[in-house]
Amino acid sequence: METPVYIQIHNAIKRDIETGKWAIGDRIPSERKLAVVFGVSRMTLRQAIQTLVDEGILERRIGAGTYVANQKxxxxxxxxxxxxxxxxxxxxxxxxxxxxxxxxxxxxxxxxxxxxxxxxxxxxxxxxxxxxxxxxxxxxxxxxxxxxxxxxxxxxxxxxxxxxxxxxxxxxxxxxxxxxxxxxxxxxxxxxxxxxxxxxxxxxxxxxxxxxxxxxxxxxxxxxxxxxxxxxx
Known part of the structure; x- marks a missing residue:
């Protein structure tokens, strides 16, 4: 069974964080920019980001964007x-x-x-x-x-x-x-x-x-x- 696209994006972003592309506290690119990078709709990209937020890997800050969360x-x-x-x-x-x-x-x-x-x-x-x-x-x-x-x-x-x-x-x-x-x-x-x-x-x-x-x-x-x-x- 093929892995859903949003999960593939989730895994790619998580891998980038784990390898140090983005460090704790860094702001990641906007959903619009990431949607272009991954070649998907903003809705699909948003689903991947929300999954990472739910897992505590990313955190949304109202009016400021999305950041790599501090480790709990x-x-x-x-x-x-x-x-x-x-x-x-x-x-x-x-x-x-x-x-x-x-x-x-x-x-x-x-x-x-x-x-x-x-x-x-x-x-x-x-x-x-x-x-x-x-x-x-x-x-x-x-x-x-x-x-x-x-x-x-x-x-x-x-x-x-x-x-x-x-x-x-x-x-x-x-x-x-x-x-x-x-x-x-x-x-x-x-x-x-x-x-x-x-x-x-x-x-x-x-x-x-x-x-x-x-x-x-x-x-x-x-x-x-x-x-x-x-x-x-």
């Missing part, structure tokens, strides 16, 4: 992996800004998720997470206070997972994750330097130690244009 940060959805390790594995510099950090009585959902006894408190922290100084996500993380009371604020906020593994000698296990799509509120948009109503990926995750104890309940909102999840089977 990826997280493989299996087990517990720290934001810091994800960034380092992809050659990016991780950092964070703490918005709030305090002890509190757990909400009913936090108490249930973390299997807390009556009277136990939690550490609740809000952080903006960055990759190469670009805001990627806003997260609200809740951890049993007893688990982190011996550590400084810097040790907890820089990388909770590394602190638990290296300084508490704990072994991390798996995680339960739920992802939903939503739009950014005014507060979240301001934190993440995006427009109000922009697409957001919302992750709710409960993380466990190797022995099965839940140690973290986190609600994270990711900028849809800068982050993606992928699954392996």
């Amino acid at each position: 940060v990826q997280e493989k959805m299996s087990g517990v992996t720290s934001f810091t390790d994800i960034m380092l594995a992809q050659g990016k510099t991780p950092s964070s800004k703490t918005v709030s950090y305090h002890l509190a009585n757990p909400s009913l959902s936090e108490k249930e998720k973390l299997k807390l006894a009556d009277g136990e408190q939690v550490l609740r922290m809000e952080r903006i997470r960055y990759a190469d100084n670009v805001p990627i996500s806003f997260e609200v993380a809740t951890v049993p206070e007893a688990l982190v009371q011996q550590f400084s604020k810097a040790e907890v906020t820089s990388s909770l997972y590394r602190t638990l593994e290296r300084k508490a000698g704990l072994t991390l296990g798996g995680a339960e994750q739920t992802i939903t799509a939503q739009t950014a509120s005014e507060r979240i948009a301001e934190f993440l330097a995006i427009k109000r109503g922009a697409p957001i990926l919302r992750l709710r995750q409960r993380s466990f130690l190797k022995d099965g104890r839940p140690f973290e309940y986190v609600r994270t909102q990711y900028v849809g244009s800068r982050f993606e999840f992928y699954l392996e089977r």
Whole structure:
């Protein structure tokens, strides 16, 4: 079966990007010019471009044209992996800004998720997470206070997972994750330097130690244009 023309054009443009003809951030020629280059109608050319946009390879900027998109940060959805390790594995510099950090009585959902006894408190922290100084996500993380009371604020906020593994000698296990799509509120948009109503990926995750104890309940909102999840089977 012959490959559709728009797919052939899609493959040719993608190959040009992969071989460096156009680098990340470059504006590609207009649809009119590309239609002439490939000898097709603008409708066929537009279909190829839209497929590349849908795949996150290209991005349209209203009034400015079509550009090679920045590579999205990826997280493989299996087990517990720290934001810091994800960034380092992809050659990016991780950092964070703490918005709030305090002890509190757990909400009913936090108490249930973390299997807390009556009277136990939690550490609740809000952080903006960055990759190469670009805001990627806003997260609200809740951890049993007893688990982190011996550590400084810097040790907890820089990388909770590394602190638990290296300084508490704990072994991390798996995680339960739920992802939903939503739009950014005014507060979240301001934190993440995006427009109000922009697409957001919302992750709710409960993380466990190797022995099965839940140690973290986190609600994270990711900028849809800068982050993606992928699954392996």
